Amino acid sequence: MDSKFTPGVRPLYQQVYDYLLExxxxxxxxxxxxxxxxxxxxxxxxxxxxxxxxxxxxxxSIGVMERRQGKGTFVAVNSxxxxxxxxxxxxxxxxxxxxxxxxxEKVTRRTATAADMAHLxxxxxAKVIEIKRVRLIEQQPIIFETIIVPATMLAGLDKRKxxxxxxxxxxxxxxxxxxxxxxxxxxxALADKQDRDRLSVPIGSPLLHIDRIAFGIDGTRVEWxxxxxxxxxxxxxxxxx
Amino acid sequence: MDSKFTPGVRPLYQQVYDYLLExxxxxxxxxxxxxxxxxxxxxxxxxxxxxxxxxxxxxxSIGVMERRQGKGTFVAVNSxxxxxxxxxxxxxxxxxxxxxxxxxEKVTRRTATAADMAHLxxxxxAKVIEIKRVRLIEQQPIIFETIIVPATMLAGLDKRKxxxxxxxxxxxxxxxxxxxxxxxxxxxALADKQDRDRLSVPIGSPLLHIDRIAFGIDGTRVEWxxxxxxxxxxxxxxxxx
DNA sequence: AAGTGGTCTAGACCACGTC
DNA sequence: ACGTGGTCTAGACCACTTC
Numbered sequence: 001m002d003s004k005f006t007p008g009v010r011p012l013y014q015q016v017y018d019y020l021l022e023x024x025x026x027x028x029x030x031x032x033x034x035x036x037x038x039x040x041x042x043x044x045x046x047x048x049x050x051x052x053x054x055x056x057x058x059x060x061s062i063g064v065m066e067r068r069q070g071k072g073t074f075v076a077v078n079s080x081x082x083x084x085x086x087x088x089x090x091x092x093x094x095x096x097x098x099x100x101x102x103x104x105e106k107v108t109r110r111t112a113t114a115a116d117m118a119h120l121x122x123x124x125x126a127k128v129i130e131i132k133r134v135r136l137i138e139q140q141p142i143i144f145e146t147i148i149v150p151a152t153m154l155a156g157l158d159k160r161k162x163x164x165x166x167x168x169x170x171x172x173x174x175x176x177x178x179x180x181x182x183x184x185x186x187x188x189a190l191a192d193k194q195d196r197d198r199l200s201v202p203i204g205s206p207l208l209h210i211d212r213i214a215f216g217i218d219g220t221r222v223e224w225x226x227x228x229x230x231x232x233x234x235x236x237x238x239x240x241x
Numbered sequence: 242m243d244s245k246f247t248p249g250v251r252p253l254y255q256q257v258y259d260y261l262l263e264x265x266x267x268x269x270x271x272x273x274x275x276x277x278x279x280x281x282x283x284x285x286x287x288x289x290x291x292x293x294x295x296x297x298x299x300x301x302s303i304g305v306m307e308r309r310q311g312k313g314t315f316v317a318v319n320s321x322x323x324x325x326x327x328x329x330x331x332x333x334x335x336x337x338x339x340x341x342x343x344x345x346e347k348v349t350r351r352t353a354t355a356a357d358m359a360h361l362x363x364x365x366x367a368k369v370i371e372i373k374r375v376r377l378i379e380q381q382p383i384i385f386e387t388i389i390v391p392a393t394m395l396a397g398l399d400k401r402k403x404x405x406x407x408x409x410x411x412x413x414x415x416x417x418x419x420x421x422x423x424x425x426x427x428x429x430a431l432a433d434k435q436d437r438d439r440l441s442v443p444i445g446s447p448l449l450h451i452d453r454i455a456f457g458i459d460g461t462r463v464e465w466x467x468x469x470x471x472x473x474x475x476x477x478x479x480x481x482x
Numbered sequence: 483a484a485g486t487g488g489t490c491t492a493g494a495c496c497a498c499g500t501c
Numbered sequence: 502a503c504g505t506g507g508t509c510t511a512g513a514c515c516a517c518t519t520c
Binding site for chain 3: 252253254288289290291292295309310311312
């Protein structure tokens with residue numbers, strides 16, 4: 001069979017990688033389902049088994065696939081859950097994951113402040129959309145979020161009736177913007193009046209203050225997010241290797 | 242030339258990987274120096290160029306090597322600095338790295354508490370070594386550390402006259418223990434009397450409290466470290482992708 | 483025994499950097 | 502023109518899983 005791919009433009013194995021990733025996103029295979037063998041995929045796509053292998057190895061390295069010797073290659077069951085928790089690190093002190101919900105959104109459109117411009121690399125008088133919301137864990141208000149995005153990059157975001165729990169999936173599906181990496185800066189802070197009102201904690205109690213810049217795949221600054229978290233019953237947990 | 246390596250036991254490319262990593266650690270090549278070409282290494286070591294490539298690719302992926310098409314493979318200039326900063330994340334709000342120093346060590350040997358046992362997976366009545374010290378950034382006390390390790394695993398650590406700034410390099414060189422990963426839990430806390438004495442901050446000021454468990458390559462728990470950090474002028478900075 | 487991924491080899495050609 | 506790493510192929514054999 002002729003190759004489905006155009007050689008020369010981009011490496012074949014990257015095209016195979018992209019193709020397989022699309023198929024997973026499109027739901028061609030269920031979560032946990034086995035893919036065709038390397039040989040079969042190579043014949044289907046008109047490339048050698050080694051090329052398929054390189055693509056699969058990379059997909060396995062980013063957690064989308066799971067490979068088991070003697071059995072096959074599988075769509076990782078975590079590949080959906082991962083996207084939810086990729087950048088969400090609050091969990092119980094034991095290390096168990098918790099699922100947050102969002103409430104009390106307040107969306108406004110305004111001119112960028114000096115801080116907005118600095119964090120998002122915007123020009124003077126640029127417009128931004130600001131979202132303030134509280135995130136709940138087990139019905140308790142735990143995180144007070146302020147989210148600021150360039151209005152031109154996400155035009156119409158402020159017109160939406162509802163916003164999903166996971167904004168990054170909306171950026172992807174509605175605006176074609178993929179968050180590739182984030183830079184976070186964490187500090188300890190004391191709760192002020194606004195924190196007290198939103199999180200029901202006493203003024204002066206300790207809060208974890210997180211400044212996050214989210215970058216698109218191409219490195220553009222997409223979002224500045226300030227999270228003020230009550231860490232009385234949850235912790236920011238991270239594993240480094 | 243015969244292979245330097247024993248086939249069958251571990252994959253050849255892993256043996257090549259280990260060998261090259263040793264050479265870098267031993268200083269066979271200077272930082273930034275070019276390695277022999279893939280072909281040359283393959284002939285030296287008695288394996289094929291493809292096997293060397295796989296080892297070099299993995300070393301590049303963990304940041305030890307840097308590969309440039311048309312030029313060669315180089316020892317990454319950051320590979321030494323990286324080890325210092327691999328698990329140290331305090332920096333200036335701008336994102337610039339700062340180098341900490343350590344002072345005022347107090348080393349004691351005692352029986353493990355319930356908390357020690359839980360964090361390090363120890364049996365009852367096990368002995369631990371506890372190190373308390375303050376870390377300075379630009380002469381200012383910023384972090385108050387409490388470090389707890391199993392006394393049997395690092396026997397004689399409490400007898401040493403001096404301790405280096407980077408304990409993990411000591412664990413490696415003196416005890417043959419390599420830290421492979423760490424699990425960190427971050428909270429916001431308020432300064433108590435001990436914090437005030439060590440860090441010269443008012444009681445009740447906000448501190449970033451970090452609980453870290455360090456794991457050896459084989460997954461054993463090697464160290465529990467509590468860091469209480471003043472984040473008035475520095476932040477815990479991390480990049481995720 | 484048959485099928486899967488894992489390792490290893492050998493050789494071809496391409497893209498990049500240097501001379 | 503030459504040497505480097507980057508890509509791609511084809512084929513061999515091994516280790517693991519299932520039947």
